[in-house]
Amino acid sequence: MFKTKRIVVALGGNALGNTLHEQMEAVKTTASALVDLIAEGHQVVIVHGNGPQVGMINNAMTALTHEDPTQSATPFSVCGAMSQAYIGYDLQNAIREELADRGILYKPVCTIVTQVVVDKNDPAFQNPTKPIGKFLSKEDADAVAEKYGYIMKEDAGRGYRRVVASPKPQEIVEMDVISALVDSGRVVICCGGGGIPVFREGHKLTGASAVIDKDFASCLLAKELDADVLMILTAVEKVAINFRKENEEWLTDLSVERAKALCEEGHFAPGSMLPKVSAAIDFASSKPGREALITLLEKAKAGVRGETGTCIHD
Numbered sequence: 001m002f003k004t005k006r007i008v009v010a011l012g013g014n015a016l017g018n019t020l021h022e023q024m025e026a027v028k029t030t031a032s033a034l035v036d037l038i039a040e041g042h043q044v045v046i047v048h049g050n051g052p053q054v055g056m057i058n059n060a061m062t063a064l065t066h067e068d069p070t071q072s073a074t075p076f077s078v079c080g081a082m083s084q085a086y087i088g089y090d091l092q093n094a095i096r097e098e099l100a101d102r103g104i105l106y107k108p109v110c111t112i113v114t115q116v117v118v119d120k121n122d123p124a125f126q127n128p129t130k131p132i133g134k135f136l137s138k139e140d141a142d143a144v145a146e147k148y149g150y151i152m153k154e155d156a157g158r159g160y161r162r163v164v165a166s167p168k169p170q171e172i173v174e175m176d177v178i179s180a181l182v183d184s185g186r187v188v189i190c191c192g193g194g195g196i197p198v199f200r201e202g203h204k205l206t207g208a209s210a211v212i213d214k215d216f217a218s219c220l221l222a223k224e225l226d227a228d229v230l231m232i233l234t235a236v237e238k239v240a241i242n243f244r245k246e247n248e249e250w251l252t253d254l255s256v257e258r259a260k261a262l263c264e265e266g267h268f269a270p271g272s273m274l275p276k277v278s279a280a281i282d283f284a285s286s287k288p289g290r291e292a293l294i295t296l297l298e299k300a301k302a303g304v305r306g307e308t309g310t311c312i313h314d
């Protein structure tokens with residue numbers, strides 16, 4: 001018999017677009033793909049990226065400091081919170097509308113502003129790699145570095161940008177409320193942009209200037225929710241070895257063991273496919289029966305039926 005599953009879906013950049021207008025359009029297609037899963041009876045929990053959106057908010061808040069000298073720089077963690085609310089707003093409305101259009105009523109959709117604890121001693125803080133914000137001249141970069149203590153790096157001949165660390169997620173602060181909502185059948189959007197990174201000191205949570213990879217945050221969420229499937233929806237239908245080479249080969253089925261070997265052989269690009277395959281390996285090996293699927297947004301429904309995508313399993 002057809003078994004319904006609990007699925008954590010991680011949405012890539014193509015699910016949201018790069019501008020306000022693009023996002024308003026993109027969420028319709030995204031909602032349609034997600035409701036395809038909900039309509040089949042699956043429990044769906046949604047995580048999304050936020051690169052372009054948090055960049056846009058960060059730039060806007062920086063512009064505000066130039067316009068109004070009484071305003072100080074907005075912490076990057078606050079920009080992350082704004083991006084979660086903004087994206088959640090568009091996404092939850094699009095999903096709500098799509099559900100209603102298909103006659104699925106009484107399926108509330110909500111967004112949880114989510115914080116994720118990171119470790120101050122995470123080695124990622126010794127070597128920040130994630131560029132954020134505008135490209136600046138050397139002089140302007142030196143000025144903001146001096147004023148705010150930002151780390152500025154030259155980015156491929158295009159100017160200087162602020163870089164922040166990409167630490168591993170340790171704990172989802174709002175996990176209890178997310179579980180309660182998911183268990184009671186609500187559609188939940190959470191851990192947006194990988195979550196707002198925070199340091200925990202006693203009872204106090206302090207926003208960290210960092211970016212958590214949404215693929216790793218989704219993996220942690222899927223484990224905490226005891227999900228059946230971690231589904232990473234991106235811009236390719238399958239994972240390839242020898243990607244973009246003459247002997248390129250698209251993979252359908254990948255054991256954890258083989259996936260680990262392929263990571264070591266360097267088949268997956270560090271900033272894009274490697275975190276997905278690493279998260280997939282982590283989830284699939286965390287408990288018997290768990291599997292991860294990497295595929296195109298539009299193929300979500302076919303993917304969960306085992307008809308396409310790359311499935312990573314133990």
Ligand code: ADP
Nearest residue numbers: 012013234235236239240243267268269272273
């Ligand atoms: P997302 O926004 O979904 O996180 P990314 O751009 O970070 O998307 O990662 C997906 C991209 O990874 C694909 O569009 C593809 O160009 C790239 N990629 C790198 N290595 C591989 C590989 N071995 N197989 C498939 N795609 C790969």
Ligand code: MG
Nearest residue numbers: 012049271272
């Ligand atoms: Mg990515």
